Amino acid sequence: MTKIFNLEEIKEAVKQINLISGIENGFIAFSEGKVTVPPVGEMLFDEPPGEVHIKYGYVDEDDVYVIKIASGFYDNPAIGLSSANGVMLVFSKKTGELLAILLDEGYLTSVRTAVAGAIVAKYLAPKSIEKIGIIGTGIQARQQLEYLEKVTDCKDVLVWGRNKKHAKEYAVEMNKKGFNVSVSSDTADIGRNCNLIITTTSAAEPVLIDKHIKRGTHITAVGSDTSEKNELESLILAKADLVVTDSLEQCRSRGEIFQAWINGLISDSNVVELGNVIKDKSFHRANENQLTVADLTGVVIQDIQIAKAVYRYLNENSK
Template sequence: MLIISEDLARRLVSVEDAIGAVEQTFAAMARSYARNYPVVREIVGYRDAVFGVKTGADVNAPFLGLKAGGYWPHNLGRGLTNHQSATLLFDPETGRAAALISANYLTGVRTGAASAIATKYLSRPDAQTLGIIGTGAQSTYQLRATLAVRNIRRVFAWDTSLANLTAFGETVREFGLDYLPQVGREAVAANADVLITVTPSQQALVQKQWVRPGTHISAMGADTKGKQELDPSLVATTAIFVDEAAQSFTIGECQHAYAAGLIGEKDVRASLGSVIAGIAEGRRSADEITLFDGTGVSLQDLVVANLAVKRATEQGLGASVDF
């Protein structure tokens, strides 16, 4: 078995690499070459943790595996990140466990990649202002990935933590961008050409009346039942695109508008993969508000882990152990 550490995973897979890999696997999903299996996600009942397992396979690539991990909210006090996970890949020819990959960085980078791909295909090409609601650890991945697909000039941001806002601002300025932190969320939403929400919120943070025509929204925070970042009435007025429709209605941002009867399955225009593959159309006009409900699917995790394994194998890196 090949073991890839957290540090090595960072060296093997860049933001740009992740964007290319995730884009390919989204298209494979749309063409039915790749499939995500049902998600297991549970409250642990210990240390306030949430634990889950995501599995899937791409028979065209091919790769097969699972990512296991979750959210431990007290980790920061121990000098660890709150999100902890690992990916296990299996040999699709034999079913034997083949590689174990630390997935904290890879989870961050694949999430940023998914949002950036949505921005690439759904936002206006002239988008220059990025708005970010939530400036925790994931915000840096979101920023770097968005810059890979759009010519962003300025960034509006909001967070409950002043420390987070300040730290994020240092990263923004390193790219030579104008940084405009806000004490309220409305100004972030109202000024954004591309709006990214990436929080653990369980209540609406962005109201319908704040969002101007032509905005693209990537709602990346909702991945569990009860999580919410957008006003359901806002969701109901957007052109909705998803990574996985079944997840969007059960654990994604769409769950609340769906439960309220404001949208149904027919109101999802397409999966993002279908747009990438040319099977479905994306944005229809410059004034349309587009929404990507990014719940996070196993194939995102598996494709970047598989890329890390390929790179490590080619370069003779990683630790090999008998198993």
């Protein structure tokens, strides 16, 4: 019988699971060629602006496969709805039986993206983080900061958003959670003052410019997950000592690396997959002067790992 789990149950399960360890192992398996990942399904809408991503796959040694559908409709907050939604489906790889429907409403996609940001910071962020810069004020801007708590003690934060009201609301909310957040007037200010920067927007033109970034900074870009989006000036990637992606195959068609590639400023040989960074210490941050960039477009191994973990926990602990 197919089991159906609601958002409340899923959120409670997430609190009990070591997601960083599980998703790290997934990235390693992915880079070792042990994960089957078909091409991403995608639908883009203009009126209202929105997008739907369909990702699916399995780890070779697992007994399940996962299909994830996640959407983003960016005008939704104006009518009182979340911009994110979605569902994850867990099937038996032996019989094709639908084992579980995870009615996560896009929550697990947001969490697994934030976990990936924390994993990247674990290996690439400076040892001494002066201040964290957050560009964007939405769900991911919140969760990235919350999951960074697992890998750094830094609480000082600068946030920038196009909507100043939303940026102020973000600061108030995150300050209540123990951070020391100030609102920045522009992204140049973040570049000058922060040495760990997370970009979480749906921008079509760069929000971070090379001349504003100082040496010793790590940047994680999570907003650019289509071929049209672009948060970082490509010169930043061209000048970086290390550029990391979650998927070499995927970055050839979307994300910051794709933008730098079509501008002739970077090649595949300049890019390292995150799974290889995790397992090979030679790719970890070597000194405090390095400029490093991670371009996370989101790969199904993250969805597989989080869906498996949540399903197994709920299956064992639900009544």
